[in-house]
Amino acid sequence: MSQGQKETITISLDAMGGDNAPVNETAGAVETIKESAGISVILVGDSAKIETELKKFSYDNSRIRVHHASEVITMEDSAADAFRKKPDSSMVSGLKLHKSGEADGFISAGNTGAVMAASLFTLGRIVNVSRPTIGSKFPTEKGITMVLDVGANVDCKPINLLQFAVMGSVFVNYIYGIDNPTVGLLSVGEEKSKGDLLTTEAYELLEKSNLNFIGNVEGRDILKGSTNVIVCDGFTGNVVLKFAEGVLTLLKSKFSEFADSGFINKLKVGMAYGTLKTILKDFDYQEYGGVPLLGVNGISIIGHGRSSPLAIKNMILRAVQMARAGINDEIAKRIKDIKEFAT
Amino acid sequence: MSQGQKETITISLDAMGGDNAPVNETAGAVETIKESAGISVILVGDSAKIETELKKFSYDNSRIRVHHASEVITMEDSAADAFRKKPDSSMVSGLKLHKSGEADGFISAGNTGAVMAASLFTLGRIVNVSRPTIGSKFPTEKGITMVLDVGANVDCKPINLLQFAVMGSVFVNYIYGIDNPTVGLLSVGEEKSKGDLLTTEAYELLEKSNLNFIGNVEGRDILKGSTNVIVCDGFTGNVVLKFAEGVLTLLKSKFSEFADSGFINKLKVGMAYGTLKTILKDFDYQEYGGVPLLGVNGISIIGHGRSSPLAIKNMILRAVQMARAGINDEIAKRIKDIKEFAT
Secondary structure, eight states, X not given: OOOTTOSSEEEEEETTOSTTTTHHHHHHHHHHHHHOSSEEEEEEEOHHHHHHHHTTSOOOTTSEEXXXXXBOOOTTSOTTTHHHHOTTBHHHHHHHHHHTTSSSEEEEOSOXXXXXXXXXXXXXXXXXXXXOEEXXXXXXXXXOOEEEOSSSOSSOOHHHHHHHHHHHHHHHHHHHOOSSOEEEEEOXXXXXXXXXXXXXXXXXXXXXXXSEEEEEEOGGGGGTOOOSEXXXXXXXXHHHHHHHHHHHHHHHHHHHHHHTTOHHHHHHHHHHHHHHHHHGGGGOHHHHOOEEEESBSSOEEEOOTTOOHHHHHHHHHHHHHHHHHTHHXXXXXXXXXXXXXXX | OOOTTXXXXXXXXXXXXXXXXXXXXXXXXXXXXXXXXXXXXXXXXXXXXXXXXXXXXXXXXXXXXXXXXXXXXXXXXXXXXXXXHOTTBHHHHHHHHHHTTSSSEEEEOSOXXXXXXXXXXXXXXXXXXXXOEEEEEOOOSSSOOEEEOSSSOSSXXXXXXXXXXXXXXXXXXXXXXXXXXXXXXXXXXXXXXXXXXXXXXXXXXXXXXXXXXXXXXXXXXXXXXXXXXXXXXXXXXXXXXXXXXXXXXXXXXXXHHHHTTOHHHHHHXXXXXXXXXXXXXXXXXXXXXXXEEESBSSOEEEOOTTOOHHHHHHHHHHHHHHHHHTHXXXXXXXXXXXXXXXX
């Protein structure tokens, strides 16, 4: 799937995925091609609706085309079998365009579980990868920290965590340019002996690997940014990711409550809030633009249902970057290297 | 262990536990008896050091006494066997005073794992409780939310989660006065089918129980405060608790970075920071004063190593409240009621 040699990278975009589809998807695609050369986009979905949106913009129409798909996978559809029940959905059609080589990557802001299942079914896995994973970047004091898995695999075996560590290391290396990224194992204490059955066994595998493994890290270390890749089972990772999303909401609610308690407080909050917003830009998922599904034999990026045009743009750019970097070739190579550990 | 009838409640305090022991412990004890009637404190530890601290205050010396213990369990001691290796430690001696009935409750800001192990060993479990648990209150938009387990049990069975729910419900009912508290199961989605092997089985037990079970909740729900008791395995709970502790540190760091970026920004931060501090009071663990170890046959409250005199005072007050409420009698009764579920 490496496309390092191609001049133009084409991304197929599930235009019916997000809560505000196809409005934000279309706007994000147009914004992307206006700002960046060497990219073209296939908007997949209800062609009439998409064309209506496209008419609002002037753009180079050789770089955006519409691929009609009659069905839409919604948040209500079962993640596990939506792709079978709706084969002509924008999601499945978009993935097929990638599988066939017409597109070099795929993005969707639709039903997360369905994107994972449909991607795995359509694209297959990279050889020797037992479980694909989704990883998310977290806001930190300083530095890059990516946590994986954040929800693709709720029940994990030690070998899965080792593979997440490999895939995360390659991603952080290729996408953020970090050489020999540090890898931590999320646990309840720094000592090797601390942890549950899964992590104490995973520790052994990580220790034997050629990764830059620094040992156990704790919940608070996620926000420090001193560890580039932090691995955990997808249950724990998902709980922490959603907790982190809740922090901004809580802060806003507390600020508003304080403001309501008096005029002077209202003024104070008015001043503080702007500062807080600037400072908390790192907490804004729109800036990251989706999480990559690593380990599938292709490029699939999953966005938040509320993805703005900015988030869609950042997702497209990330998919392009992954395609150009040939990240999956490196993952395949590195996963093969650790095959001896596989149980 | 119900002490509802006693006029004065006596708390034994591990005076050598915290990072700044016995300074904060002594100051906290003196502050408590000055402010609140009906409480006496036994300061357990190096009597010479404690007496030196006590001399700094004037107080009613009939209400504070010193019980000498020659050893100290430190953060470096192994949690699992420190209580065996140091039987004359302030921690173990303090617990023995409680076990013998000389004290009605025990508190410590020492090595968390050691306090748990020593409490379980010295006090034993409430009949039918398979695993004692520690629960922590979280800051919320509105309302009381207690998460348990936050670290006592990293590997759990479904029955453990059910028992945590019972103990948490009794605690929230007796201590925060919430009738029929709502109980949520921490998972990765709201639907019953979402979760890992542990939670999907625990769901069945919780559903059959007579608790006010509202189903699965997600990471972000912890901060909403709409669910009074949230249960999870101690691995996940511990990761989230430490992540939450890290949020304040991160915010402080981001504010300081922003302030360093220019004079006007420094002024803005100066104003915003005060407001933020007021608003984030709920994030300050000193206000809560420790987490209760529920399910042991006695009262044991564990504080942060950095506990201030205020935190120590709040821990003493909490232990007194638990003793007066007779919380363990109710836990014993409610755990017996669900015995039919035990596997």
